[in-house]
Every structure is written in structure tokens, then in C-alpha cells.
Amino acid sequence: MSTIFERIIDGEAPATIVYQDDLVTAFKDINPIAPVHILIVPNKAIPSVQEVEAEDEAMLGRMFTVARKIAEEQGLAERGYRLIVNCGDEGGQEVYHLHMHLLGGKSLGPMLDRKFRL
Numbered sequence: 001m002s003t004i005f006e007r008i009i010d011g012e013a014p015a016t017i018v019y020q021d022d023l024v025t026a027f028k029d030i031n032p033i034a035p036v037h038i039l040i041v042p043n044k045a046i047p048s049v050q051e052v053e054a055e056d057e058a059m060l061g062r063m064f065t066v067a068r069k070i071a072e073e074q075g076l077a078e079r080g081y082r083l084i085v086n087c088g089d090e091g092g093q094e095v096y097h098l099h100m101h102l103l104g105g106k107s108l109g110p111m112l113d114r115k116f117r118l
């Protein structure tokens, strides 16, 4: 079954796309938690990190170079930003199409809220 992200990549569902090439698509998160909140997703429908294969390494690398490019465009290169990839239930993944969150534009604080710490 296709996810909402596949439909966005194919242009069948609305999104504010900020970048697209042969391997990845980036668009604004519909429910942002920071002034800049962009999702970078592979065009190939890979459900999560648990399904990535060696043959996907070029695409996985592209996710990072595109993150850098978008961070620069958004004025985050000097300020700093955070990249997050959630995986599976306890990892907090909601959409089962691999994606990287690019977050920035404010001080993001510690990586995890204290309530999630041991």
C-alpha cells in the first residue's frame, strides 16, 4: 500500500516541495515543530532504515548532501540544525516511507526531552 509520501513524490498529493532530483525529494513538514522543518525522502519506497540495502547507499548519501544544500539555502549553515531519522514503533516513526527530518531556525536544546531519558 502506498504512503502519503509516495503520492507527494509522484505529484498526486499536495506539498511544498523544496527540492527534487532522480533520487530524493524534499518538502515542508505539514506539522512543523521548528521554524524550518523539512523532510528529505528517497524517491524509492523504502519503509524504514530496517529495509535499506547496500544498493541504496548512493540514495542515502544524497539525502545528506541535499540536507546540507537545503540547510545552506535556509540560512542554517552557521547557526546549526538537527537531522533525525526515526525508525520503527519505539523510534517514533509514523510514516513508513524512510525520511530524514531537517530541523532548525531556533535553539533545539538537548537531543531528547528529559522525560525520555533513563
Ligand code: AMP
Pocket: 004, 015, 028, 029, 030, 031, 032, 039, 085, 086, 092, 093, 094, 095, 096
Ligand atoms: P515520523 O514520526 O518520523 O514518521 O514523521 C512523520 C512526519 O511526517 C511528521 O512530522 C508529520 O508531520 C509529517 N507528515 C505527515 N503527513 C504529511 C504530509 N502530507 N505532508 C508533509 N508532512 C507530513
